[in-house]
Amino acid sequence: MTVVKALARAKINLSLDILGKRSDGYHELESVMQSVSLADELIFRPAAGVSLTASDPNLAVDESNTVLRAVRRMQEAAGSARGVEIFLQKRIPSGAGLGGGSADAAAVLVALNRWWGLNLPLPALEEIAADVGSDVPFCLTGGTALVRGRGERVTRLPPLPAVRILLVKPPVSVETAEVYRRFQAAAAGRRPETERMIAAVKNGEIHELTSAWGNLLEKVTSELRPEVAAAKKWLESYGLPVLMTGSGPTLFALLPEGFRKSREIEAILKEKGWWTHEGRLAGEGVEVRICWKGGEDGGEKTVGPDCS
Ligand code: C5P
Numbered sequence: 001m002t003v004v005k006a007l008a009r010a011k012i013n014l015s016l017d018i019l020g021k022r023s024d025g026y027h028e029l030e031s032v033m034q035s036v037s038l039a040d041e042l043i044f045r046p047a048a049g050v051s052l053t054a055s056d057p058n059l060a061v062d063e064s065n066t067v068l069r070a071v072r073r074m075q076e077a078a079g080s081a082r083g084v085e086i087f088l089q090k091r092i093p094s095g096a097g098l099g100g101g102s103a104d105a106a107a108v109l110v111a112l113n114r115w116w117g118l119n120l121p122l123p124a125l126e127e128i129a130a131d132v133g134s135d136v137p138f139c140l141t142g143g144t145a146l147v148r149g150r151g152e153r154v155t156r157l158p159p160l161p162a163v164r165i166l167l168v169k170p171p172v173s174v175e176t177a178e179v180y181r182r183f184q185a186a187a188a189g190r191r192p193e194t195e196r197m198i199a200a201v202k203n204g205e206i207h208e209l210t211s212a213w214g215n216l217l218e219k220v221t222s223e224l225r226p227e228v229a230a231a232k233k234w235l236e237s238y239g240l241p242v243l244m245t246g247s248g249p250t251l252f253a254l255l256p257e258g259f260r261k262s263r264e265i266e267a268i269l270k271e272k273g274w275w276t277h278e279g280r281l282a283g284e285g286v287e288v289r290i291c292w293k294g295g296e297d298g299g300e301k302t303v304g305p306d307c308s
Contacts (some may be wrong), residue, residue: 004044006111008103009035009142010092011135012245012252015192015216018183026134026150027180028219032157032197032213033135034251035142036165037279040092040100042067042107047085054088055308061088063159066101066132070108070227073128076088078116093275094120095173097246099135100195106139110286126152130172135246142285146194158200160209162280164255166262170227171273172249176300179247182220189219233267239264285307 011033050071052061064136067086075081086108086288092100108223109129113120120128122140129136134151144157192214212249221244228249234240238261240271255262255278266276 003291005289006042006107007039009039010098015213018216031147033138035282035285037282041089043087045085047083049083052086056090066105070105074112096250097248102133102135103139105132105136107286111288114204139285159283166253167277169250169275176247190214218244225249
């Protein structure tokens with residue numbers, strides 16, 4: 001029996017600039033996005049129909065879930081109603097700005113493309129991905145990339161080193177659509193300097209990167225959730241560069257290699273009911289392993305989004 005396992009990595013926005021509102025209601029973005037080591041895990045097994053179960057009982061596992069939306073798109077691409085049973089081990093918090101739902105969908109696209117032998121080229125997968133959600137095209141390949149348009153134009157950048165990061169999220173979620181609705185360019189905070197960011201990524205200059213970064217949605221979410229602004233100030237008092245990811249409310253801090261206070265910070269925030277996670281920047285979004293159980297050719301191999 002073949003079992004397919006996929007790691008679906010979360011993303012952070014090292015910058016998020018909004019260039020304007022589009023006629024389709026979405027916003028025109030310019031964002032440097034980055035995969036991180038935090039990942040959900042998906043396990044795929046052959047089945048007659050399609051089913052999804054998740055480790056988190058609060059997660060909606062109906063057709064609104066990005067995992068099932070991605071499966072349906074792949075069935076359409078395959079031209080047949082092939083079945084699959086999926087178990088989703090959730091580690092990325094939902095409604096956090098970490099792109100968890102997008103990462104899960106990207107993992108489905110990469111895994112089924114390979115397993116069902118569709119072998120769609122990356123541009124075709126990216127088109128399907130954009131249909132499922134704005135962050136899904138980035139999550140397919142991940143790493144470090146400049147993302148434009150609604151999220152569908154992904155230009156890969158050279159990988160950043162595996163810098164230590166601390167993610168912190170208050171015990172509240174925000175709805176992306178609401179944050180964008182409240183966004184008004186006139187009231188926005190400091191815009192990121194995207195050109196400088198790209199140069200800093202290319203040169204691997206982390207200090208330069210953090211002096212040029214910014215997230216235009218941070219002010220909106222901080223007004224909705226004042227604890228976000230307070231936590232940012234507090235983390236900055238440790239001398240850390242801190243930014244909100246996506247529409248929030250998760251903040252991330254880049255940690256110097258020898259930084260020793262992350263345990264202390266995590267303990268204080270956990271006491272208040274916050275979710276925290278220490279990880280690293282990661283070089284790819286999705287990792288798929290196809291495992292053959294039993295038989296003489298039992299073994300496994302790892303495949304990427306380009307089916308190599
Ligand atoms: O595409 P996705 O479902 O992830 O987007 C969630 C919501 O975020 C959209 O309904 C839209 O209100 C907002 N959004 C936007 N512009 C983008 C991406 C998302 O306005 N580029």
